[in-house]
Structure formats: C-alpha cells, structure tokens
Amino acid sequence: MAAYLIRRLWQMVPTLFGVILLVFLLFKGFGGDPAEILGGLNATQAQIEAIRQQLGLNEPIWVQFGIFLKQIVTFDWGRSWATNESVAHLFATRLPATLTVMIPILILDTLLSIPFALGVAYVRGSLTDRSIMVLTTVALSISFLVYVIVGQYVFAFQLGLFPVQGWSDSVATNLRQYVPLPVMLAVFVSLAPTTRLYRTFFLDEIGHDYVRTARAKGLTEKTILLKHVLRNAMIPILTNVAVALPGIFVGSFLIEVFFSIPGLGRELLLAVNRSDYPVIQAFAIYLAVITMVVNLTTDVLYTLVDPRVVLK
C-alpha cells in the first residue's frame, strides 16, 4: 500500500508540472500584456514600463517561469489585480460557500437517483421505462439556464417560498434559507442524466450469470434487484460519484451566479471578466492538485468497497 501511494504521488509530479507549464504558457503566449491590464487605459508609457519592471516581465522567459514556480511552491500568489485581496485568502474564503451548496447537491442527487434508476430498471422494456427514457432525453435537451431562470422566477419571485438570492455568514442560516432552492433546482436538473446512467449500470448487472442463477433458484425479482444487483452496481455508481467529486470544489458556477452565492465559481467568472490573471492561474493549479488528490483517495477507498480490486 505504501509503495503504491509513493508511486502514485511520484506520478503526479510530471502531471502537475504540465499543468503549471500549460497555465504559464497559455497566459504568457496568448493572454494580454499584464502591464497594460494593470495600468488601465490612462497609464503612460513610463508607468507601464515601471509595472513591467516590477512584475519581472522584462526578464527572459525562463526567469519568469522560475518566478511563477516560486509563487506556487511558497503559496504566495500575490494579490488579485482587481481587488488587491491576497489570492490565497480569496480561495480560502470562497471555498466554504461552494462546499455548502455542492455537498448537499451531490448527496441528494446520488441518494435520489439510485431508487429511481432501480425502479426504472425493474420495469425495463415496458412503456413506463421507454416514456421515462424519452422524457429524460427531452429534459436533458433544455438548457440548465432555463430551469434556473424559470425555477427562480416561479418559486422565489412569484410564490415567495424562498429568497430570490442572497447569502449570510452563518452556515445554519445559509442551509435553512439560501441553499434549499439552488440545491433543489440543481438536483432536479442532474437527476435525469444520473438516473439514465445508473439505469445502465443496473441493466449491465442484470445481464450477468449470477442473476440468472438467482432467478433459477426461485428468488423474486425484487430480492434479486435489492440484494444482488444493487450491491454489485454500487461499484460503478461509486466510481461515478468519485469522478464527480472534484467538481464540488469548482461548484456549479451558474448556480452561484444566479443566486449570488460568494463561491469559487462566481469568483472565477468575475476574475475572467476582469482579466484578473493571478486568480485564474492560482485557481487552476489549486483545483488541479485537489482533483489529483481526490482521485488518488478514491482509488485507495476502492479496496474498501470492492475486495477484488488490488492496488499494484
């Protein structure tokens, strides 16, 4: 296990280096001149030159890459160009809001779609099954935007069941007042694709020999589904949850934008609109690291779920 962990961590190094290189080259090669963005429209040539000097933009490119690497290793990203807030602080203060919204979404989505998918798999091939499949295709083809626009309008603006948007400092208030509507809409939207996917997993398992054996020895279809198929299908389901797991750190930026939730996704969008390069660069690299660590953790956790998986 230790050897496996060390090897996996060692393999992360070149990938992480690649991420850093990609981000660096992308902004260096295609992005605008940072000095001109920082200086604004009224900056004189001398001011721009001074900024270039200060940021080390006149240095050769490998020296600049060195400065970039040093920033990453020391976690000193400098300050946001737009708000002058330190980037590390920005990240740390925006993450909780994102997690407050995303964790309930992930949990509810998984817990609700398993029984749905199981139910659809139980009546597979019937008219109900086919209508549900067509319905999910249609539901999927409507943009996420429409659900949120209409949902916000109907439930918050017209019916007044929830606040239209907002956020507070207290987690309890957030969970009670501001989170329910965004979570409800996001779960409603993600339910269709997740149910479809899980149904596929269940149908895959139903095709296996052990199901035929279970039928042959006279078990009811219900027992087979709940006792045998469900357990085996949990493996691909958990894989799917694990794949979605890094996503909860980025958050659903649309949800955050619509409901004014001060999370990472909204901050990132603001940064893109303001050409706030340090924030985008830092977020990209932080989240790449988080993604890799979460993936490794999931692989290790697999051994707990499925004894057949051997880490080597």
Add this chain to the structure above:
Amino acid sequence: MSAVLESPAVVAPARAGSGSVWAAAARRFRSDRVGMVSLAIVIVFLLIVVGAGLGIIAKDWQVEHAVPDAPPTFLGPAPQTESISVAAPSGPNVDISAVDPLAPRYKEWDEAAKKYQTKAATRAETLPFGADRLGRDVLAKAIKGAQVSILVGVSAALLATAIGTLLGALAGFFGGKVGDFLEWLYNVFTAIPGILLIFAFAAVFGRGIGSVVLILGLAGWPGIYRLVRAEFIKHVVRDYVRSAEAIGAGNVSRMFRHILPNVSHVVLVQLSIHVVGFIKSEVILSYLGLGVRVDQVSWGTMLAEAQSDLILGHWWQLVAATAMMAVFVTAFSLMTDALRDALDPKLRGLE
C-alpha cells in the same frame, strides 16, 4: 428481429447489399423510425442554418418591426378601448416670438431639416411570436440564434474531433515516446477541471464566435483522444495493418488510409455526441457574456435577455429560445443514439 428472419423478402436484399459496413449501418439506421424522424428534424434545422447564413431567412432580425415587447398573438392587436379625452384648449396661441431669442432662426432650421428625409416607421402592435425589448421579431432572432449556436457547436465539435483523432491516432499507432508524451498531455488536460479550463481559455482568447469554437475545441478533445487511441492500439497489431506494412504502405498511409476508416464509426459517434454538448456549452458561455459579441445573437444571449424580461411578464423570448433549442437538441440526441446503434450494434440497448 424475428420478423426479419421470417421474411425471406427482407433477407434477400440484405444479403445482396452486404458489401460494406457502411451500407449495413445505413440499412440499420433506415429501419430505426425514431432515428429517421430525428434525422429529418436535424436536416430541417441545418437548412435553416444555411438559409440564415446566406441571408435568405431572418436577414432582417435586427430591424425593429414592432413596438417594444409586443406580445405574441396571431389575432392582431386588440381594438383600442375608448378613453376619455381631455378637451383641447380653445383660444388663440400666444405669440411669444417677441421675447423668444430663438424665434428669428426657426425658419432657417426648418429649411435645414427639409434636406433630410425621415420615414415614419410603422410599428406593429403585436407579432405572431412577439417582439423583444427593442421591437425585434423573436422568431427571426431565434432563427438567427439557431444559426450561431448550431454553427458554433458543430465547428467546435469538428475541431475537438480533429485534434482528438489526430493525437489519438499518433499515440495509438506509435506508442513509445510519442505515446508517453501524448498521455502526459492528456493527463495534464484532464487534471484541470473542465469548466476551469474553459474559463482559462476564455480569459486569454477574448470574445467572439471564433474564440468560442477555439475554447470548446481545445478543452474538449481529451475524451475523443482516449477512445481513438484505444481503437488504434487494438487495430495496429491486426493482420490487415501488418499486410499493408508488408506491401510497403507508409506510416501515414497505414494510420489514415487503413486504420482510420475502420475506427471512423467511433469518431462519428463522438462527433455527434460532442455537437450536443458544445451547443449547450455555447449557450451557457454566451449567457455569461463570454461567448458571442453583443451585435450577434445566440440562444444564450436570448436567454440572458429573457431573464430580465420574465420579471416583467414577457415570457415569449424565453419560450422561443428554449423551444428551438429543445427540439433541435432532442432530435440530435435521438439521431446520435440511432447512429450509434446502427454503427455499433454491440452497444444496442445499453442506454
């Protein structure tokens, strides 16, 4: 299935025409009724796109045909209700030209104004599908928006598929150092969460249709790369490829003339899956203001306008954009499903 086996009339032409994989796939596709209907709808939409692109339809989408926010109705404007009019004041106009300092110049200005012709535009009170806040026809806008959104989705999918297929072919065919390098590149691109990658590209490439295509294409290739690479690894050791090598076919020829046609069904299905995904992404990017420019219209910018319209009770723009998009995307998804079933019968019924 059993019906096909029982009827010799159906089996005979099937045998006769079993020359190529594509002919067999086309036959399977034709027998899929849902697939054929979706294909017809997609073709109608593509004709609309071409028509709008050539300026045959929806050319005057920017013209203000109606009063702002004209409601949608086929019945025409409701008759004016009688309102109590205020009596016009009677008596002579007071002549103030003696004290008006501008009075001597009124004549001169009237002369100058005559040089310019103004046309009194007649604005419709209602339109069949309603008007937006500037009085532009929502239907024309939705058609023009369809052109932009579908064009962006298809171009971005073509770009992503081209990159993914080329890199996947190189990695699968050569393996070794090239394969390792491309695997590393794949790992790098997949390590960054997708939406973050899109935002990072958006931050550096700026706005416009071209940028959106570039952003989505560059961020979307890894999935296709992975599948094509796996197919190439499988095919490169097969006998027909080795035979091609034996008769002196070069690397490029073996990759793209021999192997690619045999894996092209995978590529085609991926292409059409990505079209749907990228249209949805374009709508979201345009909504956020990272997509098309302000003088263009896409389904995304329509939805962005619709959000504030809705609060005022003007629902028609939202409905027009949503309905157009839903019909096209549903038809395209169903067509993709039918295409996948036809090209890869092993996968039939999986989803």
